[in-house]
Amino acid sequence: MCHSESSFAVWLQNIIAGLTVSFVALSLGAAFGVLSERGAFAGMLSAALIAIVTSLLGGTRVQCSGPTAPMTAITAVVVAVAYNQMATRFPELVPDHFVNIVFFLTAALLVLMGILRLGRFITLVPNVVVSGFMNGIAVLIWVDQAKELFGLGGKSAFEGPVVQNVVVALATAALAFSIPWLTRRWLPRFGSLLSGTLLSIVIMTLVSNVLRLPIEHVSLSGGLKSFGDLTGMISEQWPTMWSLPILLAALPFALQLSVLAYLDTLLTSLVVDQMTKEKTQQNRELCAQGLASAVVAALGGIAGAQATIRSVLIVKERATMRLAGVLVGVFALIEIILLQDLINLIPQAVFAGILFKVGYDVFDWRPLRLYVGEWVKDSHRLLHPFFSRHDDQKIFVTNREFLAIAGTTLVTLFWNLNMAVLLFTVLFYLHNWVFPRHRMRDLKPVTETEGMTDEA
DSSP states (O other): OHHHHHHHHHHHHHHHHHHHHHHHHHHHHHHHHHHHTSOHHHHHHHHHHHHHHHHHHOSSSSOOEEOOHHHHHHHHHHHHHHHTHHHHHOTTSOHHHHHHHHHHHHHHHHHHHHHTTGGGGGGGSOHHHHHHHHHHHHHHHHHHHHHHHHTOTTOOOOSSOHHHHHHHHHHHHHHHHHHHHHHHHHOTTTGGGOOHHHHHHHHHHHHHHHTTOOOOBOOOOOSOSSTTHHHHHHHHHSOSOOOHHHHHHHHHHHHHHHHHHHHHHHHHHHHHHHHHTOOOOHHHHHHHHHHHHHHHHHTTOOOOEEOHHHHHHHHHTTOOSHHHHHHHHHHHHHHHHHOHHHHTTSBHHHHHHHHHHHHHHHSOHHHHHHHHHHHHHOGGGGTOTTOOOTTOTTOSSOHHHHHHHHHHHHHHHHTOHHHHHHHHHHHHHHHHHHOGGGOOOOOOOOOOOTTTTSOO
């Protein structure tokens, strides 16, 4: 009886995790769809289908894949080229079909990478670089949401009074932090089944609608009224021209997308592996990402990769089964078809608050805390900032290692994620070759994984 109850609790826990993350995946999918110029519906559909395919077939057992910011940025360029340059070069070619051809080639390249077993090369990326990558992603999340709330950096602020949007976002973040603690303290028997993220979304949605706050809400609209509509979409989006000149024109974009998907996916898998203490089958993951790209290409969607935000969130929601990631996609499809009116009640600022909390979870705090703690206790390091002793066991993160983390973070933030990883990986090995007596260590993963069964 106890075993049966325990099994039921695990299944329910994974179902709730899938449901919770589906709302975030759908919202981000819509945003990335708009950014890609293919439309919010294309992004939402892609968020659902990529999550299903990769969770079923991928090499990372607990994950959530979908459209990502780096992949979407390149997709937007492809769409612009398709409707401008390619429309002139190939007047008979439907522009959307050219975009889909690029995605099909991306899918083929990713599957080829998996077959050739190229996934193992991601392990050459040092953990200090992974830590900096995580921190850069976290800061990007915070900056992006601040821009959305205040209308900075060329972005339009959420509709409605800025103060009200900010209050809703901060209240949502506060609930996301406090609900897990409160449930563990006051409802220990049910705490593991109560999702702080989902409860935060529900509570703040109810509050904002009861108070009739004049703020912007999620707006979901698309052409999917039933699962049968997918067949018609395939016939509409399937490319009818596959000439060699078209393929050669699409290949450079496909190469860029496939390399980006490789880095985005496998770097995120390293982060998830640190959190779950498991080991991703990298080549299987690449093949699954390729198949997912082919699926969205057939439906006019947008390409994606394993998504850091959603993967960290689903782990923090205590998902333990592939079922959770699959259900993210299944629930997202159901929500697109059946729950548009209810989803439209959720304020955009609520998701901003959730993402502030996700950024906190992504950030690798432990190296910073240990470094600052040792710096305060060991003030003589000010006099020797680049030659701290590696045999001093009290110093967990040396100056050079901290500089590698900070440098990766800053380049990720101000330039490009891929360049940050490539640049500091090369610098890591070059430094150790030039300065063998002052080598940077490939630090043991320092992600804050203690208490990972607790909720985000």
